[in-house]
Amino acid sequence: MKNGREPVVVGVADAPLEDGKFVTKASVLGHAALVAKAAVEEAGLKLSDVDGLLTAGMWGVPGPGQLATVTLGEYLGIMPIFVDGTNIGGSAFEAHVAHAAMALREGYCEVALIVYSSDQKSLRSRNLGGRPSVLSMQHETPFGMPTPVGGYAMAAQRHMHEFGTTSENLAEIAVATRKWAQLNPEATRRDPLSIDDVLSSTMISEPLHLLDCCLVTDGAGAIVMTTAERAKDLNTRPVAVKGYGEAHTHWAISEMPDLARLLPAQKAGERAMKMAGVSHTDIDVVEIYDSFTITVLLSLEALGFCKIGEGGDFVSGQRTAPGGAFPMNTSGGGLSALHPGMFGMFLLIEAVRQLRDEVGERQVKGAETALVHGTGGTLSSGATVILQKD
Amino acid sequence: MSTEKPLPVIDHDSTPYWEAARQGRLDIPLCGDCGKHHFYPRSVCPHCHSDNLDFDTVSGRGEVHTFTIARRPAGPAFADDVPYVVALIELEEGPRMMSRIQTGDPEKVHIGAKVEVTFVKANDEVTFPYFKLT
Numbered sequence: 001m002k003n004g005r006e007p008v009v010v011g012v013a014d015a016p017l018e019d020g021k022f023v024t025k026a027s028v029l030g031h032a033a034l035v036a037k038a039a040v041e042e043a044g045l046k047l048s049d050v051d052g053l054l055t056a057g058m059w060g061v062p063g064p065g066q067l068a069t070v071t072l073g074e075y076l077g078i079m080p081i082f083v084d085g086t087n088i089g090g091s092a093f094e095a096h097v098a099h100a101a102m103a104l105r106e107g108y109c110e111v112a113l114i115v116y117s118s119d120q121k122s123l124r125s126r127n128l129g130g131r132p133s134v135l136s137m138q139h140e141t142p143f144g145m146p147t148p149v150g151g152y153a154m155a156a157q158r159h160m161h162e163f164g165t166t167s168e169n170l171a172e173i174a175v176a177t178r179k180w181a182q183l184n185p186e187a188t189r190r191d192p193l194s195i196d197d198v199l200s201s202t203m204i205s206e207p208l209h210l211l212d213c214c215l216v217t218d219g220a221g222a223i224v225m226t227t228a229e230r231a232k233d234l235n236t237r238p239v240a241v242k243g244y245g246e247a248h249t250h251w252a253i254s255e256m257p258d259l260a261r262l263l264p265a266q267k268a269g270e271r272a273m274k275m276a277g278v279s280h281t282d283i284d285v286v287e288i289y290d291s292f293t294i295t296v297l298l299s300l301e302a303l304g305f306c307k308i309g310e311g312g313d314f315v316s317g318q319r320t321a322p323g324g325a326f327p328m329n330t331s332g333g334g335l336s337a338l339h340p341g342m343f344g345m346f347l348l349i350e351a352v353r354q355l356r357d358e359v360g361e362r363q364v365k366g367a368e369t370a371l372v373h374g375t376g377g378t379l380s381s382g383a384t385v386i387l388q389k390d
Numbered sequence: 391m392s393t394e395k396p397l398p399v400i401d402h403d404s405t406p407y408w409e410a411a412r413q414g415r416l417d418i419p420l421c422g423d424c425g426k427h428h429f430y431p432r433s434v435c436p437h438c439h440s441d442n443l444d445f446d447t448v449s450g451r452g453e454v455h456t457f458t459i460a461r462r463p464a465g466p467a468f469a470d471d472v473p474y475v476v477a478l479i480e481l482e483e484g485p486r487m488m489s490r491i492q493t494g495d496p497e498k499v500h501i502g503a504k505v506e507v508t509f510v511k512a513n514d515e516v517t518f519p520y521f522k523l524t
Contacts, residue, residue: 130396130464138398139430140488142518144468145476146460153458154478161456161501206459252430254478254486259456 004229007101008238008390011043011224012349017338020121020188020217028059029075031220032117036076039222044234045111050224052103052112053080056092058341059118072115082109088248089376090289093223093344094383098244100225110226117220118340136252146205149213149292151253151378153205156294158259160207162309167207169312170293171198174211174335176321177290181332183322183362188215189336212293214333219340221349228390238390239355242369243276245269248381256379260309264382265302265373272371273304276386280305283386284367285354286326287347289375290333299373303384327364330354344374348385355389395467397516403431406445411517416507418485420446429485450507452481452521459496475499479521490520498523 013035016023022031032055040047055072059065069083082103086095093114100112133141145151159165175195181187193211201210231238245268250256257263273279288299297311305326306314320328329335331350334343351370353359372385400408407430410417420427421435422442434441457477463469475491477499491499492508505521512518 132399133396134399135401136430138400138404141396141464142398142512143476143488143490144395144460144464144471144474145488146458146462146464150458150460150464150476154456154476157458157501158456203459203461206461208458252488254429254488259478 002228004227005105005107006228007104007225007241008228008231009223009241009352009387010226010231010234010236010238011039011045012352013038013042013222014346014349015220016186017188017218020215020338022119022122022218028117028119029072031119032072032115033076035117035220035222036113036115039224040113043224043236045224047076047078049111050078050113051080052082052100052109053078054084054096054100054112054114055116056085056087056096056342057116057118082112088246088381088383090291090342090344091246091374091376091381091383092342093348094244094372094374094385095246097223097225097241097348097385098246098383101241101244104225104227110230112225114223114225114345116342116345118342119218120341121216121218136255140252140254145253148378149205149208152292152294153208154253155259155298155379156207159294159297162260163312165297165312167199167209168195169315170212170297171195172315172318173290173293173296173320174198176315176318176324177329177333177335179321180330180362181336184332184337187332187337188217189332208292208294214291214335214339214343217338217340219338219346221345223345223348223352237356239352240388240390241385242278242388243272243274243386244384245271245275246381246383248377250380251377253378262298262302262375262379262382264380265299265375265384268382268384269303269373272384272386276388278369278386283369283371284327285330285351285364285370286328287330287351287370287372288328289343289347289373290329290335291339291343291375293335295375295379296329298379299375303371303373322362330359330362330364342376344376344383347372347374351387355387393466395512397512403433407431408516410445410447411509411519412515414509415447416450416519417445417447418483419443427481427483427485429481429487448481448483452479452505454491454499454501454503454505455480455486456501457491457499459499477521479505492520492522
């Protein structure tokens with residue numbers, strides 16, 4: 001039964017990039033603040049209306065960013081009464097939407113702001129030297145495990161072994177995603193891409209090629225949520241948060257329960273769809289975390305869009321490209337639009353804009369229901385959100 | 391960036407494991423309650439959550455569960471090793487562990503290949519369990 005406290009998204013914003021770098025001159029927190037301000041203003045609200053603050057990031061670690069919400073709240077000059085600094089990797093923001101939804105339903109806050117910012121490209125700070133060799137990582141890092149690509153490569157190798165999936169299947173995803181990027185003026189990589197281009201790109205960690213891997217860019221994004229009741233007074237088109245779920249299994253790749261099956265996605269997806277009361281055929285547009293091509297394939301299977309092991313067939317023939325039967329990663333994704341370390345924020349922003357019918361050439365006609373699924377760590381965590389035009 | 395290869399930061403959970411490796415044995419925890427081995431070493435069994443654990447010397451035999459051939463190094467410290475094979479080994483006793491496959495021919499490594507442990511000394515404190523194809 002409706003009571004007016006149903007959670008809705010009322011504002012989104014992201015920072016402009018040029019060649020994968022921030023255009024505006026500001027610190028990493030400055031970019032966070034600028035997108036936060038833009039998102040609340042789009043909603044017809046002010047930053048001083050925000051009483052719930054959710055963020056995750058790697059900035060200032062070790063250092064102030066270890067208390068990420070505290071550092072950001074101070075910078076914004078606000079005193080939130082609901083905070084969540086959950087960091088489960090790139091899927092953190094899908095989990096934040098879930099947590100903000102629960103806080104809004106409960107009356108624990110009225111206006112929740114979710115923010116992410118990273119200047120990893122400008123700083124050239126992306127650490128490819130591996131994770132510190134402590135605790136569980138003392139059993140992985142010393143062997144020269146390429147992170148994070150090595151774990152994804154091991155999953156791809158296992159999937160190929162069990163189900164006969166091919167490098168061509170994975171390349172289909174990179175190519176289809178690039179076609180969406182070509183329709184998005186904001187995307188970083190818009191030059192044409194063929195399956196042969198992917199297969200002949202540098203081998204990084206077998207069986208994954210350079211063009212199976214996401215971009216490394218800057219990026220900042222923000223999402224504002226409030227209740228359906230509050231949204232009535234705002235000059236915005238609310239998007240309803242209908243369902244959500246989250247789960248995680250492992251950090252060390254040796255502890256992944258099944259290298260060819262993405263259990264967190266299965267768990268989170270089932271829960272989110274059940275809560276929303278939707279089935280696969282109800283979903284018009286799908287935004288799936290694409291850190292690597294294999295991430296998408298494993299997610300599609302685990303979310304139930306096809307059977308386990310049939311992901312290769314599912315994405316063949318450019319089914320996920322513009323004009324295909326299954327519109328997916330419509331911004332150009334992490335593979336071609338942007339990937340500032342934790343990409344889940346931008347999946348959500350694209351889904352909201354699709355449901356508000358405002359993305360021009362890449363608009364999925366009549367899109368009413370979207371599924372967003374984030375993955376974090378090394379296939380470690382998954383979080384799903386179902387969004388619907390209100 | 392450092393070009394020294396990373397070494398394990400040994401802690402109370404892992405001391406007996408690394409000490410055994412130094413002496414040329416593969417010792418991993420065995421649960422006195424559920425009877426299952428686990429890896430990496432913990433103070434509570436991840437299967438049944440008992441703390442009745444002891445280290446047990448295992449066979450050192452297993453098979454390649456999955457692997458990757460690193461064509462780009464995991465940082466400058468591993469640049470001279472490329473290409474090298476990082477693998478998840480499924481031990482005969484059940485647990486999986488990450489290691490290197492020592493081979494002059496990475497293309498020979500495949501899922502299901504039988505392997506056995508071989509010990510490679512890094513310094514006086516640390517010896518790594520690597521694996522070789524059998």
